[in-house]
Structures are given as structure tokens and as C-alpha cells.
Amino acid sequence: MTIRTFRIMVRGVFDGLTDAQRAELLAAAPQHDVLHAAFTREGHLSYDLTARAAFTFRFLDQGEDEEDILEATERAEQAAQAWLTEHGYGYKNLRSQAEDLSQAPLGKRQRRAANTAN
Template identity: 70%
Template structure:
């Protein structure tokens, strides 16, 4: 059985940030820029408070079976909630979406590389 790669996206809205919290997030905005967003095991947070109060966490996880995607999603949601709670950031409308990358179709570049390698 091969290992499956999962990508889990957890989205939500900051809700009722204090002026201090808003300033703190704004000061750290460069660390959380959408242009540097990536899927990581610990989760990567991105937001743009100047545009809207929404945020996105991106998590990378893995499992042996397709059913493991549910556990990966639960872990990602728990990690996002914990990160927000540790910092006291109020939020609402937390929603998750997960994708099993092993079943995703290959892109043009990936197909070309697979053909080059004889795959």
C-alpha cells in the first residue's frame, strides 16, 4: 500500500479582533502573505486584513488509505483552532476542505516529466 498525500485547507473569518490584535496581525502580515502560502505539516497561515478579515490555513498530511483523509482533516481543524486559541484570536465560520493528491490528475508539466522518465 502506498502513502497518500493530503492537502487540507481550513478557512475562517477573524471575528471581533481588538485594536491590539488587529495591529499585531498587521505587523506580522509579511509572514502570512498569500504569495508565500504553502502546504506544510505544521500548517501555514495566510491572510490580508487590508482586503478582508478572512484567513486560510494550509496543512499537508498523509495516510495509507483514502479513509485517512477524515482524520487528517480533523487534525488540521484542531491545529487551526489551537493556534487561534493560543493567541486569543476570535474567529467564526471555520470550514475545511481536503484533497487526496494521489488521485489528482497530472498537470501538463507532470505528464511531460512522467513521459520523459518512461512512466
């Protein structure tokens, strides 16, 4: 049985932040810089409040079947909502995008490696 790896991005916009919440997020901004963004099991949050109120969570999940991507996406959305709610941050316009890496096109190096293996 093959294990499929899914990358899921949950995007949204902070909504109704208080001055204290905004200051808290700005203080933690270096940890959430988009340049350090990574897909992780627990989810990685990135944002740049100085530019706009948008955020992105990046999740990594796995499944055995192609349909498992739907459950993985639901888990990612629930995890993002739970984190935001736990920290008291309002949000809106939550949406998700998921990718099954087993179906992703090969990059240049991967194509070259596959051609040399054959």
C-alpha cells in the first residue's frame, strides 16, 4: 500500500483584532515570517501584518487513498480554526487548497533522476 503525502494551505484574514492582539502578533512576527514557512504536521502559521491582515497555515498530512485528501483538508481547517480560537483571534474568509504530492508534476532534477534510473 502506498502512502500519499498531502500539502494543505488554509488561508484567511484576521478580523477585529484589538490593539493588544495586533501588538502580540507583531512581536511574534519573526517566527511567522513567510521566508521561514514550511509544511508541518502541526501546521505552520505565516503572516505579515505590516502589509495586510492575511495569514496562511501550512499543513502536511498523509493518507492511503486519493479521497483521503478531503479528510486531511478538513483536519487542517479544524486545526487552524482551533489555533485561532484558542488564541482569541477573530478571522474571516477561511479557505483551503490541498495538493497530493504523488500527483504533482516532477521538477527538473526529479525528471533527470528518473531518466538516469531508467
